[in-house]
Amino acid sequence: MATPPEGRPAMPEYAFYCRPCKKPFTAAMTMAAHDKGVAPCPKCGKKREVEKRIAVAYVVTSKKS
Numbered sequence: 792m793a794t795p796p797e798g799r800p801a802m803p804e805y806a807f808y809c810r811p812c813k814k815p816f817t818a819a820m821t822m823a824a825h826d827k828g829v830a831p832c833p834k835c836g837k838k839r840e841v842e843k844r845i846a847v848a849y850v851v852t853s854k855k856s
């Protein structure tokens with residue numbers, strides 16, 4: 792994979808919550824991917840019981856300006 796060029800928007804990081812694991816987690820994914828579904832739980836690997844959280848944070852790479 793190539794390194795994203797400077798100035799390109801970082802991939803948004805979305806917050807999720809896995810109900811069976813009772814574990815909140817975040818995952819970086821494209822807006823399109825988030826629109827279609829959720830990220831798999833890092834603990835159990837399932838998507839079915841994962842719900843979206845409202846909080847959205849943007850991955851910030853070391854910005855020099």
Ligand SMILES: [Zn+2]
Pocket residue numbers: 809810811812814832833834835836837
């Ligand atoms: Zn889980």
